[in-house]
Amino acid sequence: MLFPQTYINELRNKIDKANNILLVSHFNPDGDTIGAACAMYNYLKSKNKNTEILIPNEYPSFLDFIMIDIPYIIASKRFNDAKAAIEQTDLIICLDFNAFHRAGDFLKDILITSPKQKILIDHHLEPEIHNFDLVFSKINVSSTSELLYEVLQLMEEKPFLTKEIAQGIYVGICTDTGSFSFSCNNRRTYEIVAELVDYGVDVEYVHQEVYNTYSENRLRLLGFCLSERLTVFHKEKAALIYLSKEDLKRFNYQIGDCEGVVNFCLTMKGIEFGALVTERMDRIRISLRSKHDFDVNKFARKYWNGGGHQKAAGGHSFESLDWVLENLTKQIKNTCN
């Protein structure tokens, strides 16, 4: 069994006892954290629980279609409501992150010091288990959404899926595997997906919503990244794309517009390491991807105050864009060969 029966019983007890449940997603939310939260929301709704999703900052608009009719708070916009929600809830369930700082600096301390019961369901390395009352952590799954499916299945004797639960889980699996191009070599993932389809997930529709809803600006920004902002280090088998604040402004950047850009680095034959550096309001964001063995999680932890997975990770810096580009270039030359 994936988790001991005692864990499952404890989870069931905690959910049974709680009237109000708060689901927390991670900062810069992606399809997995939002998909898992939507699935869990719909599952808890079927149990008549009063549930709400707490999202640290705005999520990309291509996820709007799964958020219809779901109550949520964007903490960066409604900080007092976020604080009140944490104070008033009976149970906090964190999805798709391993440490409270991943819920954003402004929520971190409130969550850590909250006396409420806290549960973690996550697939990242080295979870902060001491900060939670109950942890469901497994790293060799495609996504937190897949893990959530397994946990719910262990909890329920009868079929528990509805179309809404299934769709949330599918969005998480599909986006966290880059549309089934990495972390997807397990038979189990496809067994689960088959069941999700049985419960009404329209895979074609989900793909249209997630991948084919670019604005003109977003598509032109992608073109600009590839033609004007790409540096290739052939010897080091690496590629780097950067975007300055001015670049983002020029293309009227919206949250989610850079989603997937870094993966284009890896579409080149022989390139095994890709980086996207973007200059944001208060910091420089660094997204890293790899093919094969290069461990970008280690790289992000070592140099860029970050982490993630072996093939997909990220970090940040408060230095200037030029400083980051100069240092990242040095690191690429020293590490990748």
Ligand SMILES: [Mn+2]
């Ligand atoms: Mn994930």
